[in-house]
Amino acid sequence: MEVSDLIARARDGQPRAVARLISMVENGSPRLREIMAELRTDRPHRARIIGLTGSPGVGKSTSTGMLVQAFRKRDKKVGVLAVDPSSPFTGGALLGDRVRMQDHACDPEVFIRSMASRGHLGGLSWATPQALRVLEAAGCEVILIETVGVGQAEVDIASLADTTVVLLAPGMGDGIQAAKAGILEIADVFVVNKADRDGAQATIRELRNMLALVERVWRPPIVPTVAYRGEGAEDVVNALDEHLAYLEESGELARRRQVRARDEIEAIALAALRSRFAHLHGDRRLDVLADRVLDGDLDPYTAADELMEAIG
Amino acid sequence: MEVSDLIARARDGQPRAVARLISMVENGSPRLREIMAELRTDRPHRARIIGLTGSPGVGKSTSTGMLVQAFRKRDKKVGVLAVDPSSPFTGGALLGDRVRMQDHACDPEVFIRSMASRGHLGGLSWATPQALRVLEAAGCEVILIETVGVGQAEVDIASLADTTVVLLAPGMGDGIQAAKAGILEIADVFVVNKADRDGAQATIRELRNMLALVERVWRPPIVPTVAYRGEGAEDVVNALDEHLAYLEESGELARRRQVRARDEIEAIALAALRSRFAHLHGDRRLDVLADRVLDGDLDPYTAADELMEAIG
Known part of the structure; x- marks a missing residue:
């Protein structure tokens, strides 16, 4: 089913569509970006x-x-x-x-x-x-x-x-x-x-x-x-x-919601960076760094620097 | 006290030096990098x-x-x-x-x-x-x-x-x-x-x-x-x-230790990125993005992209 259909059904309150969308969230579906853009003003x-x-x-x-x-x-x-x-x-x-x-x-x-x-x-x-x-x-x-x-x-x-x-x-x-x-x-x-x-x-x-x-x-x-x-x-x-x-x-509601939005943005950015760690240069690079830290050849901070340089 | 003194005392088993160093870890002391480099081969x-x-x-x-x-x-x-x-x-x-x-x-x-x-x-x-x-x-x-x-x-x-x-x-x-x-x-x-x-x-x-x-x-x-x-x-x-x-x-010990070293390197890299989020462009930038997400003007993925561009 198309994402737009699924969203239309969820808006209509159909439980199976809601469940499907939440599963996509849980599984980190590549279509999440599209879904969240669509739900932006909902x-x-x-x-x-x-x-x-x-x-x-x-x-x-x-x-x-x-x-x-x-x-x-x-x-x-x-x-x-x-x-x-x-x-x-x-x-x-x-x-x-x-x-x-x-x-x-x-x-x-x-x-x-x-x-x-x-x-x-x-x-x-x-x-x-x-x-x-x-x-x-x-x-x-x-x-x-x-x-x-x-x-x-x-x-x-x-x-x-x-x-x-x-x-x-x-x-x-x-x-x-x-x-x-x-x-x-x-x-x-x-x-x-x-x-x-x-x-x-x-x-x-x-x-x-x-x-x-x-x-x-x-x-x-x-x-x-x-x-x-x-x-x-x-x-x-x-x-x-x-x-x-x-x-x-007290204005606390607005404040809490702002903090929540900030956390959400940060969490998405960090998740994107993590997947760069894992995929862009392959897992190998990180394994090699880990081995060097284990051997006492690198300290973990220098290893982290090298990792970040690698993902540029 | 100099970091090198503190480390010498910790190596000597002095509880107060150990406690001080762990406090520095807990508080994210700027000297941690130096300390960990020093402890690398310990x-x-x-x-x-x-x-x-x-x-x-x-x-x-x-x-x-x-x-x-x-x-x-x-x-x-x-x-x-x-x-x-x-x-x-x-x-x-x-x-x-x-x-x-x-x-x-x-x-x-x-x-x-x-x-x-x-x-x-x-x-x-x-x-x-x-x-x-x-x-x-x-x-x-x-x-x-x-x-x-x-x-x-x-x-x-x-x-x-x-x-x-x-x-x-x-x-x-x-x-x-x-x-x-x-x-x-x-x-x-x-x-x-x-x-x-x-x-x-x-x-x-x-x-x-x-x-x-x-x-x-x-x-x-x-x-x-x-x-x-x-x-x-x-x-x-x-x-x-x-x-x-x-x-x-079973070789599981070596495997667990490698995973642990990887996690440590990643955690340090992510922490460094988080502090870039917080400091490099100031907190303002993220607040503005959060407000735009709250207003339905941006979806959180696009906001995360903008955040990452900002820290580029």
């Missing part, structure tokens, strides 16, 4: 981008499902990107493949898509913005990006989303402590899921104490939920709305 | 690099401490790099700052260092190899890299280490399932810590079943431990030795 940045992150076991998928339902009640067209950096070696999955998302699998106003983040420099930062463009072109008004993560993935999601939700659950061991510095910086909204369990109040209290030590203009609210029963859904959406209002009033 | 690749990774709460630090002790018993000089990607926003910590490492804080044959992975493209892959060079110059024969992680950090550690140990613990919820694809690919040795707890056998069984589905030349052993009591330490070290023997016999 409802740019209409969608609210909401990131959800947290350690394994906190109930991310269930919470995502709960939020999809809440936004559907408000008649919003919703996109879900489940970026799963824990599967760096598996390819992309099909649209609607997530078991816990079954409820929405037949709703034409919900697009659900798993994306594997390639285990490579700039994988997530390179592919995700383009997948977001496809979902925006398909008319999504809210896009949820779900990611497993303590660590780099969290930072990445914070730079991709307008609002970042950090999920916690009681009884996750020293998870809060371990993740402390990171989550305090990136969370716009905290959700303490499984709030019907022992220890939920303690988790909320610990979080509140940690937050008291940080100075931030926006104070992240802490919202308890029981996602599998849908409890707290409205509270989360209200907290998200408040944060959006703050972003708009 | 016992290159003498050290065994062992990565330890796992979700928060599995007992990584305790297990690292246990392994330090086991290698000290064998009279090895040991380095520990605790790369903590969950604190992307905090700077480096002092040598020997890890509470649970107290036991070794006064041992002159153990270097312990926390490193914050900068929340940026290439942070870990750029800084860690250089920190390893410093530790090798200081005479470390075994270097343990400890990292929190499900996700990207795991992949990174696998590319930096000769042997990657994935830690699990019973009762971590759906952690294994969530992390499945990733950990099966990168683990050379599995350690099931807290093996005195309920569910340890079930975790081992689950892991064994998962492993049965994968075809790999090296079959990762599964070693139960109770790290806080030091139980299983010798079994882990034996498993590490077996893996090292396999790496050497």
